[in-house]
Amino acid sequence: MSGHQLVAAVRAGRAHAVREALWAGAGPETEDAGADPLRPLPDGSTPLLRAVISGNAGLTAALLRHAADRLTEEDRAELLACARRWCGTGAEAGLRLATGATGPAVLAAGLRGLTYVDDPAAEELGPAHRAHPDPRVRRVVPSLLHRTRYAYTHPEAWDVLAALARDPDARVRAAVCECLYEFEGREPACADILAGFLGEDDQLVRVKAVSGLALADDPRCVEGARLIGPVDRAEWDSWLLDAAARYVERHHRRAGCPLDPTSA
Template sequence: MAEAGLDERLVAAVRAGNAEEVRRLLEAGAAPDTADEDGLPLLCAAIAAYDAEVAEELAMGGADPNRLLPDGSTPLLRAIEGGSPAVVSATLAHDPGPRLRGPAGDRALAAARSWYERSRAATGERTRVPDDEFTYVDELVLDGRTVRAGHGAILTELEWGLGILTPVEELADRAVRYPDWEHVDWSSSVWVLASLRRSKETWTEVAALRRHPDPDHRRFAAHVLWSLTLLEDGKVPSYEAETSDLLARWATEETDARVLAAVLRAWSAEHDHPDMVATGLRYTGHPDAEVRAAVPDCVDGTPLAPEARAALLGLVRDADAGVRGAAGAVLGGHLDGSPDVRQALVRLARDPDEGVRWMAAERLSEGDDHAPEVADALAGLLDEEFQLVRIIAAYGLMRHDDPRTPDAYARIGPLEAGYEDDHRWCALGNWGWERRNGSAGTEE
């Protein structure tokens, strides 16, 4: 028997943005198409608030995205107009096929194309806002209302849901309007090509973009090729050998620094090529820091080649913090007790850049070099503002069985949200419990 007042409580939960409560009430029997005080289904309220989590719960619970509204629109059309790919995907319950059949799909696609052209032509101020955990989108004013300009990503995803194979170059054109890997238009085009449309034909068309006159199109192609490897699941072809050989040639030919950096990163991601170390070494003195920062992963190996080791020891002294951090991260994976590697990581633990110090703390704390200098470097990180660095430093001291561990543990302070499951915090918690209960021992 359903609880009394479920629908009224559902209205309140949607207004409050409480997705967990929305789910609970729907499971208890609340009607997913319950109307708000304005007579519109609650899905419209979640869409208007850009609340993708609540919209998803309502859609998964049975709310109809194609329900005809008094003004002739539907919740889905309102989501498309709003311009948030995350909200559109949530409104479709992350499964567009069943909800885009027939006239509803035709209307949705036409609306997405229309709004894409309008947002492209719009002038005026734009504000960057997050659209989901990993991507951002611009907000702008159209016809007196604020919308998000993610219509390119929406169009890309609707086309795929309707079985339309948009030409690769057209998807690239959409992506490079915002030449940033974290923009929704760029990330959606990459996702469709690298994850959903894997085929020899797609790979060939993406590979052909390396000859495109525009550097951003070439950088987009490198990102797709990189993502083919990262998203490989063993069920569909990854074209790993073809990609590695292509990137090997491309890395020696590319003249644009940003594209070259993207090519080197794509190549060093899970690829094993006999020319990779030599190619990486040729760029250790490149004038662009982004290129130099891509070198360490190219020259990494087991064992580490002598010339690669020498290059990394030079790069950890680079003027650019990103280069130092990248080189230190690779070099720290070979913390084998040799004084030169140890001294390099200890020096990076005192680096003026917070991110570099964080990297050094991780490498020193996880490594098997238990020299006194390493413990001293970790102890020097106990005053870091970022709590996770203090946790990492204390964990490293614990692994060294260092007498400063109790003080380090105390200096972590009250645990901030998000670190409860960190393996280093858990190990420290076990250490503290054993210490309080008189059981000596160190947890690795």
Template sequence: MDGTELVAAVRRGDVKVVTALLEAGAAPNTVMDDGLPVLCLAAAAYDAGVAEALVEGGADPDQKLPDGTTPLVRAIDGGSPTVVTAVLGREPRLRLPEAERLQLLALARRWYERGAEEELRGRTGDAGHVCQVRAMDDGRGHVTQLRLGALTVRAGHGAILTDLEWAFRVLTSVDELVARAVAQRDPDHVDWSSARWVLSERRSKETWSALTAHRYHPAPEHRRFVLDVLHFYLLTSSSRRNSYDKESAELLVDWATDGEVDPGVLAEVLFVLSESEHRETEAVGLRHAAHPDPRVRGRVPDLLLGWATPRPLLDAARAALLVLAGDQDWGVRAMAGRALIAAHDGSSEFTDVIVGLLRDPVAGVRARTAEAVADGVDRSAAVADALVALLDEEDFGTRLNAAYGLLRRDDPRTGEAIERVRPLSRPGFEHDHRLSALWNWKWNREHRSAAG
């Protein structure tokens, strides 16, 4: 095998073919006409999937290249943390000598501290215009991509530095990691996501204390970052020895009652608290049910439900939900409606409010309420009639939930509803359980008729 097919597959970004060729005996370090291995081609194209397949198939990320660099060095220069992770390979701390690890860390830190644009200008000697675009880095978050002349880089070196430190087991101070995360003031940036991941993996008491101390930082970005890491703690605690579930819940309750001044941050505090278990969650929700900011009020319904749902609501929680269901903000109404549906007590009062939300003047409220009602327990004629009315909605998802809700209620208008939802084959809905249920209902009816 001369490698021509592998080069072509790498150039196309065809992971399946690349993997198949490597399994069939293609040389993973195949060199192209420019003297570089195909791993460099994948890294330059920011194709992390192909790069990972090559490394898993035996490509050498530490191979010395004609210019003295390596594919791993080139990946770091390229600035994509996802590509660097793919090229880095397994057990890099054991594979790479300490001197080389330190050189790689220094390279990433140079790019980060100097700034991608300045480093790019220094390398090219070009004082011209730098073209900048926002790019997604394979699901890790977004990053700025810069092009100057013939050279393109991504400014993800903060994330790369963080990832390399963790891979080499360099325990960077919590304060420095937080500073990297919040520098972009954007939770969707790769620098933020990498710092969040590393700190969610570091479960020592020292890390916990240093991180949570930023709860009192005057900049809201620091406080938001603490909440983001705490949320990761909660999401990944089941298999962790040091889960900090109890500590996180206690901290969140204190935070929510201590007077957080930023409504946006307070709303996030309530959201993360709703994902935890604490005896005071309902009391915290009631405390903020009349908050002037709708972002805060919108987080209250989930707190009033708590983790013990389904269960009877206490009178105060029940009254608060009914008030929130009539809130002036449509997002708050929608959240309250979903909570009422989940905690339905069989009363006509709840049913009347839910029907009102299914007929709300705002399409978003109707859509979210229909989604919750479809699987809800209310089987009243009023709710079924309201679902039928939604079959005329412009939004396909709303119509689909209305038809699915009628089917689950064994409503005699189900067949008509399915006809009004059609076509049942839609891109993006190939594995949707609701459409599958409609298909099965229709197929069963037609075959019973044919058999009869």
């Protein structure tokens, strides 16, 4: 697909055609760079910017996946400013997206694209959107908070995560759990947040919370494992399911005691 065809697909709101063009390999590193989402167009825009302007979350997400690692600081600022403007005027203008999504979905797609970019400026967007009225936006916030293997870098990170862990939307809470259950730092706030997920309706969230508590060497994982309920081990990751048992085994070894197979 040529650059002209890509732009036509963006204008028509045909996300499927856009994805086919990009997945076909017509990217900036190939001989035919026409389908590059960041290719400058005669009007000064790019296919990615036009997708954001259109308010189509599907197009925006498709193009961002192929351009996020090449966005400059100027590109990111322009895209986010455009998404915010669309979000603010969409309802007033009565616009409806071809995908049925509304303005916040475009902002969420833009923010999600920035989670692939290692830039401190992008991290500031997390706290700024923690209380956004749309859960699709709040659901991206945990992934915007950068961390090393053992620590979060933003000074407000734990306050933001703790607030989102109490979010009324279950998918937002699940996003927090997803970010924390493999965190290797021994931050007390992390274990407290994970313990709060042990009563979630979503069984996978409960399983991951138990695994995270076990990784944090927190004894609450043992009781949490009992709250998981029946599972079909053939369909689940045994490493996750056995996290509490490994915790018990570690502690018995440290104490020099034989392991009671009924203790976990």
